[in-house]
Amino acid sequence: MVKAPTVLVTGGQGFVGRHLVAALLDQGYGVIEYNREGGEVRRGAEYHHQVIRGELSDWARFLEVLSNVDVDAIIHTAGQSHPAVSLDAPLGTVVANIDGTMAVLEAARQNHVRRVVLMSSECAYGVCLEPEVDESHPLAPTTPYGVTKATIDLMAHVYRTRYAVDVMSLRISQVYGPGQRLPEDVHDMLRCAIDRRPYRLSSGRDQKVQLVHVQDVVQGLIKAAQIGVHRSTVYNITGGEQVTLGDLAQMVRALVPDAVMELGEGLLGYDRQGLFSLRRAHEELGYVPQVSLEQGLASYHHWLTEHEF
Numbered sequence: 468m469v470k471a472p473t474v475l476v477t478g479g480q481g482f483v484g485r486h487l488v489a490a491l492l493d494q495g496y497g498v499i500e501y502n503r504e505g506g507e508v509r510r511g512a513e514y515h516h517q518v519i520r521g522e523l524s525d526w527a528r529f530l531e532v533l534s535n536v537d538v539d540a541i542i543h544t545a546g547q548s549h550p551a552v553s554l555d556a557p558l559g560t561v562v563a564n565i566d567g568t569m570a571v572l573e574a575a576r577q578n579h580v581r582r583v584v585l586m587s588s589e590c591a592y593g594v595c596l597e598p599e600v601d602e603s604h605p606l607a608p609t610t611p612y613g614v615t616k617a618t619i620d621l622m623a624h625v626y627r628t629r630y631a632v633d634v635m636s637l638r639i640s641q642v643y644g645p646g647q648r649l650p651e652d653v654h655d656m657l658r659c660a661i662d663r664r665p666y667r668l669s670s671g672r673d674q675k676v677q678l679v680h681v682q683d684v685v686q687g688l689i690k691a692a693q694i695g696v697h698r699s700t701v702y703n704i705t706g707g708e709q710v711t712l713g714d715l716a717q718m719v720r721a722l723v724p725d726a727v728m729e730l731g732e733g734l735l736g737y738d739r740q741g742l743f744s745l746r747r748a749h750e751e752l753g754y755v756p757q758v759s760l761e762q763g764l765a766s767y768h769h770w771l772t773e774h775e776f
Contacts, residue, residue, distance in 0.1 A: 473497035473515065474692055475538045477523065477571060478545030480506045482646050483586070483684055487544060490685045492516060499536055501529065503545075523567040526574075533574045540582035540692040543571045546615075549649045550590050553612035564615035572622065576630050584691045585623055585636040587701065589677065591616040592638070594738050601744040602638070602701045609738055624700050635691045637684075640705040640743060644681030644763065645770045652676060652712060653764065656719045657771050660726035670733035672713035677743060679706040680758035680767075690752045697751055703743040706763070707756045718761065722768045 474491055478484040479500030489509075491498050497515030500506060501523075509516045517536075521528045523545060546564045547553065553560040568585060575583045590613035591606050606617040616638075623634040643653035659666035687704040691697075710718075712735075716728035748754040758766075 471495050471497050471515065472539040472694070473499060473537060475499045475501060475533070475536065475541045477501050477541070477543045477567075479518070480504050481544055481548075482648065483642065483681060483688075484544040485646055486644070486681050487542060487685045487688055488516075490682075490689060494689070499538060501532065501545075523570045524562070526570050529570055530574045530577065533578045533580070538580060539694060540584065541571060541575055541580055542584045542688050542692055543568060544586055544688075546586070547612065548586075550588075550610040550612040551650065553610050553615075557611035560611045560615055564612070565618050568619045568622065572626050572632065572634065576626065576632050581633060582692055582694055583626075583632060583634045584688055585619050585634065586688070587620050587636040587638045588613065588616040589638060589640045589705075589740065589743070590738065591620055592738065592740060595740050597741045599744050600703075600741045602699070602703060602747055613738075620701055627700050633697075634700065635697060636701045637687055637691060637704045638701055638743075639684055639687070640677040640679050640703075642681055642684055643678055644767055645774065646681070646776055648776045652715060653678060653767065654771070654776070656716060656726075656728065657722075657764070657768055660719050660723035660728075661768070661771055663725075665727035665729060666716070667729045668712070668731060668735075670731040671735040672711065672716075672730040672732050674712045674733075674735045674737055675709050675739070676712060676715070676737070677705045677709050677740070678760055678763075679704060679756070680763040682758050683756045686757060687748065687752065687754050690754055699747055699751055702748040702752060702754070703745055704748060704754065705743045705745065705756070706758065706760060707745055708760050709742045710760065718764055722764060
C-alpha cells in the first residue's frame with residue numbers, strides 16, 4: 468500500500484490554514500499542524516492528522532519536531548497577514564514574517580524536506596500601473612508587510628538556487644471568505660449589509676481591488692505542494708478579476724437590496740496595480756480560479772447570515 472503524502476502546515480488554526488487543513492485531509496493527505504495554539508484533530512481511520520503546539524520563534528523546538536516526523540512538503544501559512552497592521556507594528560511584522568519564514572526554510576534545509584510553499588502577497592509589488600502584471604515585475608513594496616513578503620520571495624530564490632531546497636512562493640491577492648477575522652473589504656461590506664448598518668467611506672469608490680476566494684488560495688497552495696518539477700519560484704494567485712470598491716458595493720446591494728453603501732469618489736491608500744497575470748500559474752501549476760466573484764459573494768453572504776466571521 469502506497470503511503471499518502473504528508474504535509475506539515477504552519478498556522479493551521481489561522482484563516483487560510485483552517486481551510487487548507489480541511490482540504491488536504493479531504494483529499495487524502497496526511498497533515499501535521501504546527502500551531503501557536505492547539506486545535507481539534509480530525510479523527511477516523513481514513514485520517515492521518517496530528518496537531519503540535521509551538522512557536523516558530525522557538526527555533527530549536529521546530530527543528531526537533533521536523534526531525535522527528537516524515538513530511539513530503541511544508542506549507543507555511545503562519546505570520547502577520549495584514550498590511551495596515553504592519554504600519555502600527557513594523558517590528559512585530561518583521562519578526563513574525565521574516566524570522567518565522569527563515570526558521571521554516573532552515574529547518575527544511577537541514578531535514579531535506581522536498582518541497583516548501585510560502586505565502587507571499589500582492590503587496591510585494593507595491594505600485595505597478597502596467598495593465599498586466601506578471602511575476603517579473605520589479606518589487607517596490609510600500610508597507611513593512613510588503614517588505615517582509617518581498618524579502619521571503621528573494622530568500623526563496625536563494626534557498627532554491629544555493630541550497631537546492633525546492634521552494635515556491637505564491638503572491639496572493641486580497642483573500643476573502645468564511646473565517647476571515649481581519650479587516651477586509653468584502654467581509655466589512657457584507658457584515659454591515661446583513662446587520663442593517665450603513666457602510667460608509669469618505670473616499671475609495673474608484674479604488675481597484677483584486678479579490679480571491681479562500682478556496683482558490685487553498686487550491687493554489689496544494690497544487691504548489693505537489694511533488695514535481697516546477698520551473699519557477701514565484702507565482703501570482705488571484706481570482707482573475709479586478710473591480711472597484713464601487714463595483715463591489717453594487718454587488719453587495721444586489722444580494723441585500725436595502726443595504727446602505729455610501730462611498731465617496733477617489734482612492735484609498737492601497738497600492739495601485741494592474742491586473743495580475745495568471746499565465747505562469749496556469750501553465751506550470753495547473754491553477755485556474757474556480758470561484759467567481761459573483762459566486763464567492765453569494766456563498767459568503769449566506770455564511771455570514773449564520774456566522775459572525
